[in-house]
Amino acid sequence: xxxxxxAVLGSAAGGGVPQWNCxxxxxxxxxAGDARVEARTxxxxxxxADGERWLLIxxxxxxxxxxxxxxxxxxxxxARHSPIEAVALTNADVDHLAGLLVLRERQPLTVFATGQTxxxxxxxPVFDVLSRDxxxxxxxxxxxxxxxxxxxxxxxxxxxxxxxLFMEQSDAVRIGDVTETTIGLxxxxxxxxxxxxxxxxxxxxxxxxxxxxxxxxxxxGTTYTDDExxxxxxxEKTAHRMGHTPMTGIGGSLxxxxxxxxxxxxxxxxxxxxxxxxxxxxxxxxxxxAGWTITRDGMVFSL
Amino acid sequence: xxxxxxAVLGSAAGGGVPQWNCxxxxxxxxxAGDARVEARTxxxxxxxADGERWLLIxxxxxxxxxxxxxxxxxxxxxARHSPIEAVALTNADVDHLAGLLVLRERQPLTVFATGQTxxxxxxxPVFDVLSRDxxxxxxxxxxxxxxxxxxxxxxxxxxxxxxxLFMEQSDAVRIGDVTETTIGLxxxxxxxxxxxxxxxxxxxxxxxxxxxxxxxxxxxGTTYTDDExxxxxxxEKTAHRMGHTPMTGIGGSLxxxxxxxxxxxxxxxxxxxxxxxxxxxxxxxxxxxAGWTITRDGMVFSL
Numbered sequence: 001x002x003x004x005x006x007a008v009l010g011s012a013a014g015g016g017v018p019q020w021n022c023x024x025x026x027x028x029x030x031x032a033g034d035a036r037v038e039a040r041t042x043x044x045x046x047x048x049a050d051g052e053r054w055l056l057i058x059x060x061x062x063x064x065x066x067x068x069x070x071x072x073x074x075x076x077x078x079a080r081h082s083p084i085e086a087v088a089l090t091n092a093d094v095d096h097l098a099g100l101l102v103l104r105e106r107q108p109l110t111v112f113a114t115g116q117t118x119x120x121x122x123x124x125p126v127f128d129v130l131s132r133d134x135x136x137x138x139x140x141x142x143x144x145x146x147x148x149x150x151x152x153x154x155x156x157x158x159x160x161x162x163x164x165l166f167m168e169q170s171d172a173v174r175i176g177d178v179t180e181t182t183i184g185l186x187x188x189x190x191x192x193x194x195x196x197x198x199x200x201x202x203x204x205x206x207x208x209x210x211x212x213x214x215x216x217x218x219x220x221g222t223t224y225t226d227d228e229x230x231x232x233x234x235x236e237k238t239a240h241r242m243g244h245t246p247m248t249g250i251g252g253s254l255x256x257x258x259x260x261x262x263x264x265x266x267x268x269x270x271x272x273x274x275x276x277x278x279x280x281x282x283x284x285x286x287x288x289x290a291g292w293t294i295t296r297d298g299m300v301f302s303l
Numbered sequence: 304x305x306x307x308x309x310a311v312l313g314s315a316a317g318g319g320v321p322q323w324n325c326x327x328x329x330x331x332x333x334x335a336g337d338a339r340v341e342a343r344t345x346x347x348x349x350x351x352a353d354g355e356r357w358l359l360i361x362x363x364x365x366x367x368x369x370x371x372x373x374x375x376x377x378x379x380x381x382a383r384h385s386p387i388e389a390v391a392l393t394n395a396d397v398d399h400l401a402g403l404l405v406l407r408e409r410q411p412l413t414v415f416a417t418g419q420t421x422x423x424x425x426x427x428p429v430f431d432v433l434s435r436d437x438x439x440x441x442x443x444x445x446x447x448x449x450x451x452x453x454x455x456x457x458x459x460x461x462x463x464x465x466x467x468l469f470m471e472q473s474d475a476v477r478i479g480d481v482t483e484t485t486i487g488l489x490x491x492x493x494x495x496x497x498x499x500x501x502x503x504x505x506x507x508x509x510x511x512x513x514x515x516x517x518x519x520x521x522x523x524g525t526t527y528t529d530d531e532x533x534x535x536x537x538x539e540k541t542a543h544r545m546g547h548t549p550m551t552g553i554g555g556s557l558x559x560x561x562x563x564x565x566x567x568x569x570x571x572x573x574x575x576x577x578x579x580x581x582x583x584x585x586x587x588x589x590x591x592x593a594g595w596t597i598t599r600d601g602m603v604f605s606l
Contacts, residue, residue: 014407015407015408016367018371019408020366020367020370020371020378020385020405020406020408020410021378021383021384021385021408021410022378022382022383022408023378023379023380023381023382023383023384024382027378031377031378039371061364061367061401061404061405062367062368063323064319064323064364064365065365065368067323068321068323068342074334075323075324075325075326075330075334076326077326078326079325079326079327079535079536079537080324080325080326080537081324081326082323082324094404094407094429094432097429098364098401098404098429101364101397101401102323102364103323104317104318104397105318105322105323105324105325106538107323107324120428120429123428124427124428124429125423125426125427125469125470126397126400126401126423126427126429126469127469128469129397129468129469165432166428166429166430166431166432167428232382233382234382234383235409
C-alpha cells in the first residue's frame with residue numbers, strides 16, 4: 001500500500017445520518033430503512049503513506065465504531081497497539097474532537113492542532129483523560145509543514161471559518177474570519193497531494209489556490225442550498241451562518257473550483273438534510289454530473 | 304409496556320468490547336470474530352414506565368450507535384423529536400458522560416446529576432453544546448427522591464467510589480469515599496424497584512441495604528479478579544484502585560449480596576478483560592451458577 005492512502009471513516013456532518021433526534025426527509029428515509037440512503041457516521045478520514053501507520057484527520061464522536069469497521073485500524077501487535085499514530089484537528093467543533101475521548105487507555109499518540117484549538121482542549125479537563133505523559137500535543141503553525149515521521153507531511157492553512165458552536169458568545173458571531181480557528185490541511189506523500197477542507201465558509205481566492213493541483217480535494221459538502229435548514233423549519237441558520245459553503249447558489253462550491261487542475265473532487269461532511277444523500281435524486285445527479293464524488297463511509301482513495 | 308422497563312443499551316465497561324487498542328485474550332477473540340464473545344458497547348441503560356418516555360442512566364461514548372440500534376429510542380413525531388426525556392449520571396467518568404455530546408441539536412432534555420458532577424460539566428465548556436436554554440441541569444441530592452414527571456421516581460444514594468480518572472491529581476487518590484462523587488440509583492415505577500450501581504469500590508452494609516428488596520439489581524461487573532489487569536500486564540491498577548468491586552476473592556460481589564431478597568441480579572459495566580464475557584468459560588459458568596445474569600447489549604428486563 002505504498003502511496004497516499006485515504007480511508008473515509010465517516011462522511012457525514014455533525015449528528016451523522018440519521019441524526020438521533022431528526023425526521024428531516026433524508027433521516028426519515030433512513031429510519032424507514034429505505035435503500036436509497038446509506039447511513040453515515042460523522043466525518044473523519046485516515047491517511048497513510050504505507051498502509052501500516054495512520055494519521056486520523058479529526059476525531060469524530062463515532063470514532064470507536066469507525067475503528068471497529070476498519071480492519072486496517074485494528075491493533076495487531078502485543079497486548080496493546082494501534083496503527084493510529086496521530087490525529088490532526090481542523091477546528092474545535094464537537095464533531096471533530098469528541099472522538100479524542102475514545103483514544104484513551106494510555107496509547108502513545110500525537111495530537112496536531114493549532115495553538116487556538118489546543119487552548120480549547122486545555123480549557124476542558126475532560127481531555128486530560130489522554131495523559132500528557134503518553135499523548136503528545138503538538139502545535140501546528142499556519143503554512144508550516146510538519147513531517148509526521150511516518151511518511152506524511154502535513155501543512156495547515158487557514159480558511160474562512162467561525163468559532164465552534166459551544167464557544168459562541170452571542171448571535172453576533174463573526175463568520176468568515178481567516179485565522180487559526182478553522183484550517184484546511186494539505187497532506188503529502190510520495191509526490192501525491194491531498195487537500196482536506198471539511199468546513200469552510202467561502203471559497204475565496206486563497207482556498208482556490210490551496211486546492212489547485214491537488215490529486216484529491218475533499219471539501220465541505222454540508223448543505224445543497226444556503227437556506228436548506230431554515231426551509232425545512234429545522235433551524236434559523238443558513239449554511240453560511242454555520243461556517244459552511246453551500247454546494248449551489250452564488251459562490252456555491254459545485255462550480256467554485258472550476259478551471260483548476262484537480263485530480264478528484266469529493267464532498268465530505270455532508271449534513272443529514274442534504275438531498276444529495278438520496279441516491280438518484282436530482283441533486284445527487286447534478287453533483288455527479290459536475291464531476292464531484294459524494295463520499296460514503298468505508299470509501300478508499302489510493303493516490 | 305406499562306411496568307418498569309429496562310433496556311440495556313451497553314453492557315461493557317469503559318473502552319467497550321473490543322477496546323480500540325487492546326489485544327487481551329477476550330479482545331483478541333472478538334477481533335478474530337470468535338462467536339463465543341459478543342461485542343459490547345459501553346454501559347448505559349434506558350428506563351421507562353410506559354415504553355414511550357425514557358430515562359437514560361449514563362451517556363456512554365457509544366450513545367449514537369446505541370440509539371440507532373434501539374428502535375424504541377428513535378424519533379417518531381414532527382421534524383425533531385426523541386423519546387429520551389432525561390439523562391441521570393452516576394459519576395463523571397468519561398464512559399458515563401461523553402455521550403452527552405451526542406445529545407446536542409437543541410433537543411429539550413433534563414440532565415440529573417449530583418452537584419459535584421454538575422460542577423465537572425460546568426468546568427468543561429464543551430458540554431455547553433447542550434444549550435442551557437433547552438437542556439435543564441437538575442441537581443440530585445443524596446437520598447432525596449425526584450419525580451421525573453414521566454412515571455419514574457429516582458433516588459440517588461452514595462456508594463464507595465473515587466473521582467473520575469481525568470480528575471485524579473496524583474497517585475494518592477482516595478478510594479472508597481462515600482460522597483456525591485459516585486452514586487447508585489434507585490428507580491421506581493408501578494411498585495417495582497431497579498437498583499443501578501455500575502461502579503462501586505466495595506459492597507458494604509449500606510450497599511447491601513440499598514440492594515435489598517430490589518426487583519432487579521444491576522451491579523458493577525468490571526473484573527473477575529482484583530488483580531486481573533496487572534496479571535495480564537495491561538495496567539498496574541487493581542479493580543479496587545479503579546474504584547470497582549471484583550466478582551471474586553475477599554469481598555467479591557458474587558457472594559456479597561447473599562442472604563438478601565433480590566428478584567434478579569445482573570452484572571453490567573463488564574471490562575473487556577473479564578473472562579465471564581467468553582460464553583461457556585469456567586468463569587461464565589461460575590457466575591451463572593451463583594445466580595447472576597451477564598448482561599448483553601439489547602437485553603430487556605420487564606419488571
